[in-house]
Amino acid sequence: MTATAAATRVPPSPLLLAGRAVAVLRADHAERYRPVIDVLVDAGITSIELTLTTPGTTEVVQQLVRQYAGRAEIGVGTVLSRDVAIAVLDAGAAFLVTPTVQPDVIQVASGAGRAVFPGAYTPTEIQAGWNAGATAVKVFPASSLGPAYFRSIAGPFPDIPLMPSGGVSIDSIPEWLAAGAIAVSLGGELLGDSLRGGDLAELASRARRCRDAVDSAGSADSR
Incomplete structure (x- = not known):
């Protein structure tokens, strides 16, 4: 890890450490x-990721950030270039x-004092993301690896915080968190069909189940 990466690494936000769940929104x-x-x-799901594969996302970031200020943090995912990173950070x-390790995106985010979560799969990619200055590394697709992978990674990389993404179920949340996520x-x-006009009451029920599952696992400080 370079001295620059260590100096500029941005820690997880209090909202993420308290909420321990990020909702990823991908819509038409x-x-x-x-x-x-x-x-x-x-x-109680207060970390929200808007995906750039959703048309119109860049145009609404600033408005949504302002609307939910003090209640939730609004981030942006599927960031693939330095220019896009700068634009959404400015918003x-x-x-x-990011879906993969993008050193230039990590540098822009950490330089702006914002958290950044690069996607990785293998131990080499995980270490590369961390060395580049990631806040934590998003392990994707997590469903292909399972919580046991996190326990194994904690051996050689005890100081790298990990976040599973891709196929994580509500019922499996306690197991992932217990494994060190x-x-x-x-x-x-979590979202189901809610972004396609589905029943929002059902979404609320799933979100409460998610919140309960997180609460049952305890705080991130025990990691």
Whole structure:
């Protein structure tokens, strides 16, 4: 790890450490975000990732950041370039998420004092993301590896915080957190069809189950 990466690494936010769950929103258009975020935040899911594969995301980041200020942190995922990273950070994104290790994106985020979670799969990729200055490393797709992988990684890399993403179920949250995950990232298992006009009451029920599952696992400080 370079001295620069160590000096600029941004720690996880208090909201993430308390909430320990990130909701990943992927929709056919960003206009579907708001009612879903309302339900999630009311249920205690306060770290929200908007994905750039959703049309219109860059245009709504600033507005949503302002609307939920003090209640939730709004980040942006699927960030693939330095220019896009700068644009969404300028709009107020609280954190960035990448599908792979993108050193230039990590550098931009940490230099701006924002958290960044690069995606990785292998031990080599995990270490590369951490050495580049990641806040924590997003292990993706986590469902292919399982919580036992986190326990194994903790041996050689005890100081690298990890966050599973991709196929994490609500019922498996306690197991992931017990295995050492700093937080979990959930998409379809949590959101269901809510971003396609589905029942928001059902979303609220799943979000409360998610919150209960996190609470049953205790705080991140015990990691």
